[in-house]
Amino acid sequence: MIEFFKKMRGGKESPPAVNLSEILWSWLGAFLGITAVAYLHYKLLSEQHIVLIIGSFGASAVLIYGAVRSPLAQPRNFVGGHLISAFIGVASYKLFPDAVWLASSFGVATAIAAMHATKTLHPPGGATALIAVIGGEEIHKLGFYYALVPVGAGALIMLLVALIVNNIAKSRRYPEFWF
């Protein structure tokens, strides 16, 4: 029992802060990446609910522009995680259309499990799965196309920006691996 509470103390060192150029490159990448998807979404998919998916991409931006070396930020995880989670989110809603609370938890939990199993763990994937359930009528109407547009298309645009911006920076290299 004491062991249990001892674990909560932490007590280990936290990693160092990054330098200024890293901060600026993260800012620039995220600015351009989110500009691209947000602009397209608001101009082309103006229905309020479909635009929700931007939230999920905001989380992805932290990883693919801010933690470029992270395994969680690599293309396999970023694109694969979103696609798989989107598919599972849609399926979960179709499975439990009358119990949104259950579809929500089942969708997110299963998305995490599936991402683990396919080596595509990408934290924003959980949001992508959740949005498929709670995103409302417009998103439900898309069915499995939700995984292609807005999710898949948006991810590819963000990836393209990441490939360009992260490789212009001398101190960066992206990706570490593709698959």
Added chain:
Amino acid sequence: MKSNTLNQCTIGFSEDDIIEAMRDISGYLDITPSDFKEIYQIASRHALERLKNSVKAEHVMTTPVITVEEKTSILDAAKLMAENNISGIPVLDSKQYVCGVISEKDFLKKIIRKDGKINSSFMSLIAQCLEVSGCLTSDIRLLSVNDIMSSPPVTVQKSISIMDVSAIFELHKINRVPVLDSNSKLIGIIARSDLVHALC
């Protein structure tokens, strides 16, 4: 016992060292210093295991081996060792099996000091030679190799790992060991220095 000292070496860096290294690498590293330390320690343990098991005696031994017959006079043996600049050689019997090893130590032990003590090192022999008018070596000139060699010899099989070889060096306090094939025939020899080369 060897592996313990090596493991201690790998534990010898602090989390501050890791944090310093993380600062040197630009970009955000998605790992805590303690996680990195754990990975490093486990990885070095694996590397050590691999080294232990993958590098065998036959990979580091010197070959061919300079040998002497057991009936060789120790004068000839000494000349042979001097010519080749080696401090010990395996002794073969008439069937070409290793029956002993003869080393500098064996010579030293046989050169009796005036005071009856045994020479424990080369320097104690030098001291003796300088002290009296000449060295008392005449009484051993007629001996042959099998009179002074260390026998039975410590030997190893060619498939033994180099970690085990180093343990044998420590255990028997020896500096070289003949390597035998599965038919117990001599195929090489390992000196302590060969192990140093193998590890670096």
